[in-house]
Amino acid sequence: MSDFASAAMLRVLVQGMRELGLDPGDAPPGDGEARVQLGLKQGLVQRAVLQGGLACLPLLGRGLRRLAHEPTHQALVAAHSASDLLARWQRLERYVHSRHRCVVEHCDDTQACVRHVTVTGQGAPTAAEDFVVAGVLAALLESIGLRRVSLSFGEQGLFPASDPQGLAQAAAAGASALWQFHWQGRPARGSAPVPGPAAWAQGADPAWAEPVRRAYLHLAADLARPWGLPVLAGAMGLSTRSLQRQLAAQGLSYSRLLAEARCRVAAWRLLYTGDPVAEVGFLSGFSDQPHFTRELQKRVGMPPAAYRQAFAARPVPGR
Incomplete structure (x- = not known):
């Protein structure tokens, strides 16, 4: 190792x-x-x-x-x-x-x-x-x-x-x-918001019902948080079982919705920010760099660096 x-x-x-x-x-x-x-x-x-x-x-x-x-x-x-x-x-x-x-x-x-x-x-x-x-x-x-x-x-x-x-x-x-x-004391919430992912709100599928869209946006706004289904449900003011039913009604599971959020937010960061590719994976909730590369390749057919090079909406600034 x-x-x-x-x-x-x-x-x-x-x-x-x-x-x-x-x-x-x-x-x-x-x-x-x-x-x-x-x-x-x-x-x-x-x-x-x-x-x-x-x-x-x-x-x-x-x-x-x-x-x-x-x-x-x-x-x-x-x-x-x-x-x-x-x-x-x-x-x-x-x-x-x-x-x-x-x-x-x-x-x-x-x-x-x-x-x-x-x-x-x-x-x-x-x-x-x-x-x-x-x-x-x-x-x-x-x-x-x-x-x-x-x-x-x-x-x-x-x-x-x-x-x-x-x-x-x-x-x-x-x-x-x-x-x-x-x-x-208690943490001063809102003093250091995570930039970027919340701006990917349009990534939520318009066909999803409102509770599912809200669940997606909760995840996408803070993928560095150690989410789990009960934590997400609690953040939304729902019971775990209620959220499971809402997801199932849309043909989704918690794990699939989380995967969607990770890939869409990672894509947003690759296209619109200058965050280093290796860091994008951490910020988007992947367990390590190989996990990030594997999942994005599966979704879009190319690894992160190639995706950025091919599709970035503007020149990516240096750090």
Whole structure:
């Protein structure tokens, strides 16, 4: 299994280093790709430690503030709750086939317990990587409007301020992978809407009955959300069984409607935005890049890049 990290994460770390007055060097920004080799991220983290010590690592996530325009960032911070945000992050980890994953052991309205693990059974995250990822999650919790966000492991605080000696002791003891988040308030809904997919409203089939059109538009407006039939029904104020009957009356199932939304929104992004092709798949809800390529090829007869090249409505701008 190859080892990968999120390209969006790499860009956050580069920006975070710059904001702390550190030099990221010539680290590639990962433009045009959804994932990069894990070694690139690890090298950047090592460079940060050499310049700013362990205490700078949890603060690198605040580089998010300058990247609010990025589609991946917007898909994450459209979360309806802390648990929704963590689920979106986990889907991003799966999408890029990261060997390091976050396991949510507990999450409620005011706190969460998260463990950072490896899914390969070898090469566990280093303490430095633990500190970086935990700091990024804390910054994301701030970004969805939660107040007084704090992060600790054991008795040691990581965020919004950290003790260099305490971090060094935790790193030496191998005690850096279990994090406790606390916060106040509720997400500020509407502060960071996901751009683009909602404009694909005309993609809803005019032959569908109104409840089915509404179901489609709920899905299409936020495909980064971990939807399920009960979640969709609840968002519409319907029972699961009622929505199933409405879909069946139109010859549809939930899975088919979700597939329609994913492909139509992906097509919209390919035609009308400059989002990198690899990122379009994540934003449109596909499990990974091969899944995206396979489904679009099945629907339109060509892979995503060829579809964009053949049919884009205007020149696609660079990032």
